Amino acid sequence: MKKLLAALALSVAFALPAHAEFKLDSRYTDADGDLVADTPTDPAQQIDPDTLIFAYTPVEDPAVYADVWKGFLEHLSQKTGKKVQFFPVQSNAAQIEAMRAGRLHVAGFNTGGNPLAVACAGFKPFAIMASKDDAYGYEMEIITYPGSGIEKIEDLKGKKLAFTSETSNSGYKAPSALLKSEYNLEAGKDFEPVFSGKHDNSILGVANKDYPAAAIANSVLQRMTARDVVKPEQIVTLYKSQTFPTTGYGVVYNLKPELQDKIREAFFDFDWTDSALLKEFQSSEPPQEKFLPITFKDNWAVIRAIDDANGVTYDCK
Structure with a gap:
């Protein structure tokens, strides 16, 4: 590693x-x-x-x-x-x-x-x-829910994407750089950024269909799934990044x-x-x-x- x-x-x-x-x-x-x-x-x-x-x-x-x-x-x-x-x-x-x-x-x-x-x-x-x-390490994932109408990253255009906070790597920095460099999608221009404050808020927001998509740390998602806070079938992964500390x-x-x-x-x-x-x-x-x-x-x-x-x-x- x-x-x-x-x-x-x-x-x-x-x-x-x-x-x-x-x-x-x-x-x-x-x-x-x-x-x-x-x-x-x-x-x-x-x-x-x-x-x-x-x-x-x-x-x-x-x-x-x-x-x-x-x-x-x-x-x-x-x-x-x-x-x-x-x-x-x-x-x-x-x-x-x-x-x-x-x-x-x-x-x-x-x-x-x-x-x-x-x-x-x-x-x-x-x-x-x-x-x-x-x-050690974790990955950034961009997630949605089944039936959201978002099947690939390009489908985020014109939609809302939940970030956590501007200091978060997986909740803001990494997905912002990725979406701009690999998909030519910019926050505020190609999609509407919203901020949930925390990874669990973003995950629950997607699971409950409050957000159509979110950028999160999958280590948090794994722990919430292990505690039955969310169920695997409530989440669909659109993108998974390289490993970060x-x-x-x-x-x-x-x-x-x-x-x-x-x-x-x-x-x-x-x-x-x-x-x-x-x-x-x-x-x-x-x-x-x-x-x-x-x-x-x-x-x-x-x-x-x-x-x-x-x-x-x-x-x-």
Whole structure:
């Protein structure tokens, strides 16, 4: 899978114009060139909160995921000696703003939101969920429902297409680049874009025939199908993309180095056996059964290329 993603990153780089240099906000430094913010060397600029705040990317019902993450957060608390609180964020923008403002310390940011979180909030991703044999990733799918009258991508012309949010890779960025480059279909010109806010909203919207079509992450669809939230016969796939990295997990840049080390250890020595995390994420394809080390510089190269193709800039306000 790692070799596959590397090949995909190269193919995207060759297919698109050379992308602009990735830059962090002026409040951060990157002396080692790894594209993420350096931890301040001055202890006075480092933080050591009594309570660690954790947030998972807002792709589905936050109440469901508070229970899913409970066992891991207890493990994180034992490992760090800190209280740990689950923060149920409602949007990608709110999650990024919380970390930028110092109210969020440990997080899982969605694929498309990772570059913005790194550039603007000092996010330092270091892990991704993977199978026992190190396979990871998901695909973007464009879906419809049976009898919608949409049988191929070209049939989207003149119709509504549901996206999730503008920071989402599979919910906006990748399908926008794909539809424009491969099918000459532009949002607002050839079809009407609508925004649902979350992948589950888009999936349910199609299943209930509220949206004629939607661009979604199939990992979310697989988990919702496994929980019987939607049935396979309610969904028809029009397009399936190459494989992308999924949610990246990490910390805010200015935590004390020793605390960052303990948090990393908590991710990589967590026992998934019979855990709520395993029950929830093993239904993905490939199954997600452990945390695997990654780097933003290498594993998110293909996502930065897609951003560049869409003209995305990381302007931090």
